[in-house]
Amino acid sequence: AQSVTQPDIHITVSEGASLELRCNYSYGATPYLFWYVQSPGQGLQLLLKYFSGDTLVQGIKGFEAEFKRSQSSFNLRKPSVHWSDAAEYFCAVGGWNQGGKLIFGQGTELSVKP
Amino acid sequence: NAGVTQTPKFQVLKTGQSMTLQCAQDMNHEYMSWYRQDPGMGLRLIHYSVGAGITDQGEVPNGYNVSRSTTEDFPLRLLSAAPSQTSVYFCASRPGTGGLNTEAFFGQGTRLTVV
Numbered sequence: 001a002q003s004v005t006q007p008d009i010h011i012t013v014s015e016g017a018s019l020e021l022r023c024n025y026s027y028g029a030t031p032y033l034f035w036y037v038q039s040p041g042q043g044l045q046l047l048l049k050y051f052s053g054d055t056l057v058q059g060i061k062g063f064e065a066e067f068k069r070s071q072s073s074f075n076l077r078k079p080s081v082h083w084s085d086a087a088e089y090f091c092a093v094g095g096w097n098q099g100g101k102l103i104f105g106q107g108t109e110l111s112v113k114p
Numbered sequence: 115n116a117g118v119t120q121t122p123k124f125q126v127l128k129t130g131q132s133m134t135l136q137c138a139q140d141m142n143h144e145y146m147s148w149y150r151q152d153p154g155m156g157l158r159l160i161h162y163s164v165g166a167g168i169t170d171q172g173e174v175p176n177g178y179n180v181s182r183s184t185t186e187d188f189p190l191r192l193l194s195a196a197p198s199q200t201s202v203y204f205c206a207s208r209p210g211t212g213g214l215n216t217e218a219f220f221g222q223g224t225r226l227t228v229v
């Protein structure tokens with residue numbers, strides 16, 4: 001079955017600390033992987049994506065993610081968190097079937113302490 | 115460049131009422147989809163379309179209808195609203211298979227409450 005698991009529902013980090021959000025997926029074909037961010041009351045903004053090639057991908061706002069096929073993981077990282085990073089983060093996997101259907105994880109809510 | 119536009123942003127319905135959520139994109143994308151977002155469940159696919167005149171069901175289609183008469187528009191119809199349809203609805207569009215390394219673009223969402 002195709003699925004995405006984000007094990008951490010809620011994470012709190014101090015401003016300036018490093019961040020890692022976990023994402024594990026199950027997908028039968030070559031996965032296309034995405035991280036989206038959602039600020040309260042807003043839509044989804046793409047942080048970064050992985051289609052092929054270099055397994056370490058850089059995104060916007062200083063985020064990066066590493067694709068590890070052997071672990072079926074695509075963890076999101078940021079070396080120094082800013083208060084404005086407080087939001088909900090969604091990992092998603094998809095391909096070209098079913099109209100480019102995306103399968104989303106449950107989301108991880110990030111709180112940032114001053 | 116408007117991207118994906120959803121209307122309305124907020125809506126309150128009474129049980130049994132019907133309504134249509136509008137979605138329009140100006141990027142000439144072939145693929146369009148509707149998702150609903152519920153707490154702790156991420157986003158789940160309701161219906162999708164791979165081009166004008168072609169639609170299909172996602173994983174939670176019951177109680178919803180869609181049509182795709184033009185490339186730009188993909189309305190979602192609630193036939194007889196139920197409290198279980200209280201949710202935030204997102205429309206997304208994506209280039210078709212002719213475009214490599216492409217991602218989905220999302221609208222700002224419609225927050226629907228059914229009382």
